[in-house]
Amino acid sequence: MIVIIIVITIFGMIFSALVGYYVCQLRKAAVKARLQNRSFRDSIEGGQSDDFESRLFDLSTIISATQKFSSENKIGQGGFGHVYKGELPDGKEIAVKRLSQGSGQGLEEFKNEVVLIAKLQHRNLVSLLGCCIQEEERMLVYEYLPNRSLDNFIFDQTKKKLLSWKQRLDIIIGIARGLVYLHEDSKLRIIHRDLKASNILLDNQMSPKISDFGIARIFGVEQTEEMTKRVMGTYGYMSPEYAMSGHFSVKSDVFSFGVLMLEIISGKKNWGFNHPDHDLNLIGHTWKQWNEEKAFELVDKEVVEAFSEPDVIKCIQVGLLCVQQRPEDRPTMSSVVFMLSNENAMIAHPKEPGFCVETFSIKIDSSPTGQTSSTSNQVTITALAGR
Structure with a gap:
């Protein structure tokens, strides 16, 4: 009986340590993402990204537009995260690409897409309306295309x-x-x-x-x-x-x-x-x-x-x-x-x-x-x- 108690105690300690480590890593990742997002936002507001600050969406606006990222509004997903359909207060429909924290798309790829596509205007290129870089969230906001992908x-x-x-x-x-x-x-x-x-x-x-x-x-x-x-x-x-x-x-x-x-x-x-x-x-x-x-x-x-x-x-x-x-x-x-x-x-x-x-x-x-x-x-x- 004593052996069983010892074994259970040891396993419990190991499990608690693993959970604690996992939570700690998540917190570190969240802090890192917030710092990176703040740095990126500062660079945008500092005029280093062609006055893109006018295209920065507030997180609360995106949450409201997608009905809190409801499953009914999810229209796609990939290794990067999920894509949601949304509607802005003025009735304009949008597609929100929400990058998951575990996404391999890092800050550089995100910045690349934000800065690059904002400079491109052609009828056969999708229009990027803006982005959201608030707290640890990174989201891209596109025009909504009803027929989705080819x-x-x-x-x-x-x-x-x-x-x-x-x-x-x-x-x-x-x-x-x-x-x-x-x-x-x-x-x-x-x-x-x-x-x-x-x-x-x-x-x-x-x-x-x-x-x-x-x-x-x-x-x-x-x-x-x-x-x-x-x-x-x-x-x-x-x-x-x-x-x-x-x-x-x-x-x-x-x-x-x-x-x-x-x-x-x-x-x-x-x-x-x-x-x-x-x-x-x-x-x-x-x-x-x-x-x-x-x-x-x-x-x-x-x-x-x-x-x-x-x-x-x-x-x-x-x-x-x-x-x-x-x-x-x-x-x-x-x-x-x-x-x-x-x-x-x-x-x-x-x-x-x-x-x-x-x-x-x-x-x-x-x-x-x-x-x-x-x-x-x-x-x-x-x-x-x-x-």
């Missing part, structure tokens, strides 16, 4: 039926124009680094808007590429040179756009694609179909209205040009818009793409939130015969 349509067996071929093409061209603005037309040259279906939001007219600039990078006027030791992004969308060596440029975004373009056309995911006859991913399958002159078969079977086969083939051809293995072979986004918008545009024959097989062996950040993950599979770039 992946909710193209990968959903019911909703994808609502997307006609024309709508899909309009979405592709809209995304391309947004990237042209980022790469060439804005005052800053921006590399997004995490272009994917879930980061494309759709307004009530189904017009696309590029979102989530947490890991975007600004390039100098003469700068063409950069290298990083911290590879961040999403499996299936990263270019070979970025995933393997950390080199990124506008051509890295072009590769991601090419993957996204093929996904919109086919209604299939590049990462997770499966076929009974081979182990290729969507890129590899598309290349195989192209070489066998069966590219037209890639079109999503849920697209029921009539459409032009030459238009489809042109889109697939442009998509393959974007995912070519060598960055220098890929077109610029302005060239992509020209090819897609002009019937008589001359389009080159694509060379072999990168990452035809879905097997990776690299430590990367699998999301823009900074949550490091890895996989033990091998990287394979399969060489298939050219057309």
Whole structure:
């Protein structure tokens, strides 16, 4: 009996110590977040962030707008935290991205998105209305887009039926124009680094808007590429040179756009694609179909209205040009818009793409939130015969 009491006492002490340590760490994290938020707020109010202070939301306003972050108002979630729909006192609808304290998105990524996207204005970029940095809270306030993200349509067996071929093409061209603005037309040259279906939001007219600039990078006027030791992004969308060596440029975004373009056309995911006859991913399958002159078969079977086969083939051809293995072979986004918008545009024959097989062996950040993950599979770039 005495032994049992001793054992229970020891376990109780250990449990209490662990709980105390956990609570202490939470308090330290909260204090650190408050200090960082205060420093960031001071820099904004000091005029170091282009007078962004006018876009600072009070915490009480956000709490009221989202009905205390009610579960009924939650419209999305990710490694960063949750997204809530809200309504301001004037009736304006908003989307609030509330970063969790355990989120890997640190202060730098938060500041990056706040300061960067506030300077960007384009019809195909999501509008950031402001942010809330009060106590330990970090929240981004965006315009509310009723149709949410593109992946909710193209990968959903019911909703994808609502997307006609024309709508899909309009979405592709809209995304391309947004990237042209980022790469060439804005005052800053921006590399997004995490272009994917879930980061494309759709307004009530189904017009696309590029979102989530947490890991975007600004390039100098003469700068063409950069290298990083911290590879961040999403499996299936990263270019070979970025995933393997950390080199990124506008051509890295072009590769991601090419993957996204093929996904919109086919209604299939590049990462997770499966076929009974081979182990290729969507890129590899598309290349195989192209070489066998069966590219037209890639079109999503849920697209029921009539459409032009030459238009489809042109889109697939442009998509393959974007995912070519060598960055220098890929077109610029302005060239992509020209090819897609002009019937008589001359389009080159694509060379072999990168990452035809879905097997990776690299430590990367699998999301823009900074949550490091890895996989033990091998990287394979399969060489298939050219057309």
